[in-house]
């Protein structure tokens with residue numbers, strides 16, 4: 001018979017990275033439990049440009065022109081929305 005407590009500890013330590021809280025979304029996919037479908041998922045991210053992306057690009061243009069397009073390719077400077085891959089619910093958002 002499997003010790004359920006040990007199995008749960010093993011799963012939490014070895015199978016999934018640390019779960020995020022609802023206000024801690026970052027630019028990268030996060031692991032969490034979806035409140036609607038109850039699946040433990042790694043979020044799908046969709047990024048879009050914001051005024052901060054354009055501002056960062058403008059600043060980069062003045063500082064080092066060849067790198068002025070970098071903010072358009074790096075999620076750190078964009079608004080990133082996190083979606084559940086199972087049910088499609090938007091779970092959170094990261095704003096640069």
Ligand SMILES: [Zn+2]
Nearest residue numbers: 034037084087
């Ligand atoms: Zn879901």
